[in-house]
Amino acid sequence: MSSPAPRPNPSTDPGPGPDSLADAAPPLPAGTTVAGLRDLAVSLATEAGELVRTGRPARVTVAATKSSDVDPVTAMDRASEALLRRRLAEERPEDGILGEEGDDVVGTSGLTWVLDPVDGTVNYLYGVASYAVSVAVVAGPPEPERWTALAGAVHSVVDGRTWSAGLGEGAARDGEPLAAGGAASLATSLVGTGFGYAAERRAAQARVLAAVLPRVRDIRRLGSAAIDLCLVADGALDLYYERGLNPWDMAAGALVAAESGAVVTGLRGRRAGTAMTVVGAAPVVHDLVALLEEADADGAAEGA
Ligand code: IPD
Ligand code: CA
Numbered sequence: 448m449s450s451p452a453p454r455p456n457p458s459t460d461p462g463p464g465p466d467s468l469a470d471a472a473p474p475l476p477a478g479t480t481v482a483g484l485r486d487l488a489v490s491l492a493t494e495a496g497e498l499v500r501t502g503r504p505a506r507v508t509v510a511a512t513k514s515s516d517v518d519p520v521t522a523m524d525r526a527s528e529a530l531l532r533r534r535l536a537e538e539r540p541e542d543g544i545l546g547e548e549g550d551d552v553v554g555t556s557g558l559t560w561v562l563d564p565v566d567g568t569v570n571y572l573y574g575v576a577s578y579a580v581s582v583a584v585v586a587g588p589p590e591p592e593r594w595t596a597l598a599g600a601v602h603s604v605v606d607g608r609t610w611s612a613g614l615g616e617g618a619a620r621d622g623e624p625l626a627a628g629g630a631a632s633l634a635t636s637l638v639g640t641g642f643g644y645a646a647e648r649r650a651a652q653a654r655v656l657a658a659v660l661p662r663v664r665d666i667r668r669l670g671s672a673a674i675d676l677c678l679v680a681d682g683a684l685d686l687y688y689e690r691g692l693n694p695w696d697m698a699a700g701a702l703v704a705a706e707s708g709a710v711v712t713g714l715r716g717r718r719a720g721t722a723m724t725v726v727g728a729a730p731v732v733h734d735l736v737a738l739l740e741e742a743d744a745d746g747a748a749e750g751a
């Protein structure tokens with residue numbers, strides 16, 4: 448697994464603040480448009496999704512484990528990423544690649560494709576329906592708190608739904624425009640979240656969950672962060688939060704959520720990133736941010 452680049456120090460570099468639709472697209476390479484990048488993201492995610500769907504054996508086995516014994520990689524994670532890398536080498540040879548299962552490719556165009564070849568690998572392993580291929584392209588450093596996400600697509604493998612977004616161009620599910628709504632209050636919000644693979648992190652996440660659960664309608668842990676983010680855009684979740692996301696978990700889904708009108712943010716004025724990602728429609732999302740800040744959900748006490 449490739450490691451994300453070092454993150455900025457929030458005490459010295461607070462970043463440009465929560466994502467908003469006011470983000471402007473930076474200058475793009477000649478002949479490149481956001482719409483063209485979005486189309487390519489959709490076709491790559493769909494093509495890899497077809498491989499994941501048709502190539503799933505009756506009994507999936509674990510090829511290796513990564514960050515812990517419960518963090519699996521399967522042959523399909525690798526095959527899907529290989530397909531995506533092969534197609535990008537053909538279509539966008541000057542762009543960089545940050546993919547979960549391979550080495551970083553440094554490009555010359557200023558754009559980087561951020562790939563999660565199977566998001567929801569534990570679901571894929573067990574045959575639980577929520578897993579996806581996530582493909583995004585970003586400008587600038589390939590770090591969530593510093594990049595400008597330009598386009599992305601999340602293809603849900605089992606049911607074939609594809610969410611996509613382009614910066615300044617809105618979000619859609621299978622061509623249907625999306626506008627995030629959300630519940631009237633935190634107390635009536637259905638909240639998605641997820642957990643990391645390290646025991647210490649999970650213990651910390653459980654403590655935060657104990658503070659959140661009594662304050663909301665209910666919690667869903669569906670098992671694919673990329674899909675969870677799109678479900679906020681789609682109205683199937685009101686809110687979502689998770690600590691410890693990797694760039695590839697969130698690159699496409701966070702853009703889909705932001706372009707649907709949802710707020711995508713971190714805590715204490717930081718942008719969304721590994722430390723914390725909170726998503727949902729204003730104003731209720733700010734109540735969740737306040738609750739998570741109070742619970743110190745991104746703090747040292749809650750696990751590194
Ligand atoms: C995981 C899923 C899960 C989230 C974890 C991710 P993976 O990705 O998105 O929902 O809670 O934080 O690591 O390992 O299945 O690609
Ligand atoms: Ca993932």
Ligand code: CA
Nearest residue numbers: 547563565566
């Ligand atoms: Ca993955």
